Structures are given as structure tokens and as C-alpha cells.
Amino acid sequence: MTTLSLTINGRKHGPFEVRDDLTMNDFLREMLGMTGTKFGCGAAQCLSCAIIVDNPDGTSYTSPTCIVSAVTFHDKTIRTVEGHAKDGELSTLQKAFIAHFAFQCGYCTAGFLNEGQVLLERLARTPVPRDELEQTIADALDGHLCRCTGYIKYHEAVRDVILADAQRYLIANK
Ligand code: FES
Numbered sequence: 001m002t003t004l005s006l007t008i009n010g011r012k013h014g015p016f017e018v019r020d021d022l023t024m025n026d027f028l029r030e031m032l033g034m035t036g037t038k039f040g041c042g043a044a045q046c047l048s049c050a051i052i053v054d055n056p057d058g059t060s061y062t063s064p065t066c067i068v069s070a071v072t073f074h075d076k077t078i079r080t081v082e083g084h085a086k087d088g089e090l091s092t093l094q095k096a097f098i099a100h101f102a103f104q105c106g107y108c109t110a111g112f113l114n115e116g117q118v119l120l121e122r123l124a125r126t127p128v129p130r131d132e133l134e135q136t137i138a139d140a141l142d143g144h145l146c147r148c149t150g151y152i153k154y155h156e157a158v159r160d161v162i163l164a165d166a167q168r169y170l171i172a173n174k
Pocket residue numbers: 038039040041042043044045046047048049050064065066067
């Protein structure tokens with residue numbers, strides 16, 4: 001057993017005593033009841049289970065949870081799908097996913113949402129030229145599998161959010 005404390009969606013959790021082999025996915029879903037994080041392939045192949053990990057320097061990245069032990073996240077700050085809406089209002093990206101009918105069963109959606117959010121935050125720090133945007137989005141979402149094949153709609157939803165606030169996310173034309 002190992003001690004686990006962490007911050008999830010801005011709230012401190014723990015300390016817990018957890019088995020070393022407890023996966024982060026089971027910790028979130030079974031111990032905390034946070035079932036928004038899904039379990040798909042269980043083999044780090046689909047990223048439906050991806051969460052956001054926030055670095056102290058303000059950067060962030062996504063991590064699968066299905067094959068990663070919970071104790072790996074000790075002392076870390078993470079975000080899950082449950083943390084995107086604020087005061088009952090969906091985030092801009094969540095609204096765009098709905099507007100584009102990007103998902104059907106929704107099993108992959110939390111992973112795409114977290115990845116898209118990480119991309120938005122990265123572009124806000126480091127904008128890209130407009131002509132690099134399509135590839136930038138494709139690269140960011142690469143690896144997320146959707147059995148309902150919503151790939152293009154997810155891509156378009158992310159693109160819409162970026163273009164709606166181009167001054168923030170894109171390098172201005174000279
Ligand atoms: S369930 Fe984790 S990558 Fe598929």
C-alpha cells in the first residue's frame with residue numbers, strides 16, 4: 001500500500017492508502033465515483049481514458065489512466081471531464097462538440113475534450129500560423145479513437161473554437 005494525495009479539478013483529495021497496482025482509472029471511477037473518465041481498450045491504445053495533468057510551470061499534457069497506476073499521480077494536479085463546466089455552464093469546447101454533433105455514444109468524448117483543451121491552452125501560450133492549424137489539430141487529436149467515427153466533427157469543433165478567437169490562438173498575418 002502507498003499513500004496517494006492529489007488535486008483533482010482544483011480540489012485536494014487524500015491522503016488515501018492504495019494498492020500499488022491500483023490503476024488511476026479504477027481509482028477515479030471506483031474509489032471516487034468519477035465515472036466521466038472512461039475505460040475503453042485497457043491497453044493505452046484508444047485514449048478514451050485520458051485525463052489532463054497540469055505541470056507547475058503552467059503547461060499541461062494528457063495521460064491515459066487505464067494502465068497507469070494511481071500512485072504515479074501522487075502530489076500531482078490533474079483535471080478530468082467533470083472539471084470543464086463552471087457553475088453549471090459548459091466550456092466553450094464542450095458547447096462546440098455539441099453544436100457539431102461530434103459524438104454519438106460519447107465513450108471517447110472525455111478524452112477528446114481533454115486533448116482539445118490542452119491544445120487550446122498550448123495555442124494560447126504559443127500561437128501558430130493559420131496555415132499550420134489543420135495539421136496542428138490533427139496532430140493533437142491523433143491517437144484518440146472513436147468507434148462512432150466522429151473524427152472530422154471533433155476536428156471541426158476544435159477548429160471553430162480557435163477561429164472564433166483567432167487573435168488568441170493564431171499568429172496574426174503580417
Ligand atoms: S482505455 Fe486507456 S487508452 Fe484505451
